[in-house]
Amino acid sequence: MEKKDYVVEAVIGLIGTMVVALALYFVMRYIDVKYFDMKLDDSQAEVYQELQAMSNTLFFFLPQTKWLQLIENKIVLMLFVYGGPVLIGAIAAIGVVVVLSGLGGSITNVATNYVNNQAEELQRQEEEYRWYSHYH
């Protein structure tokens, strides 16, 4: 009876995972087609060649037979659907950071500024502690 419960839990978890994954897939596909004009038709020659270059790179350890290539292209197309908005969103986030931080702070200075601020804070705390231990 306990083993049967494990199977039921596994089925429920699989269904939940697939529902989340498929919902995200269709949302991403809608964004891709509507806002970024992504071509998702596998049968067109241009799209097929681009996918071919990417799948030959990613699955360099597999032999290049015809049916294997078709499956690889489907996987790479799915990965592109998931990854397109993420990539463009990352570029947009970098642009937003540059715009908001202005001319004074470029991206390469963010870590340096953080470290400097931390060092100033530490120094201030140390001075307070010295003052405290001197007079009490």
Next chain:
Amino acid sequence: METMIKNFKTGFTLAILITCVQAYAIYTYGSAITDGHPIGYTLLYSVMFFLGWFMLGSVVTGFVRLIVSLISMLLTR
């Protein structure tokens, strides 16, 4: 619900591992894609597929978990 969270955790680990292998693959064998571009192009292509591998790995982990539980149920009957 707990099994779903376990699936997503395992999928996240798988996605990190696959992203590392994929960055090596694009850096070494990806001259058809990254030819004539700076190194940031390679890095962006490596990070771009992370969400896809995350979801794919979660679903595959769910299938493997189901198969393992079925086998254990059949063996201990």
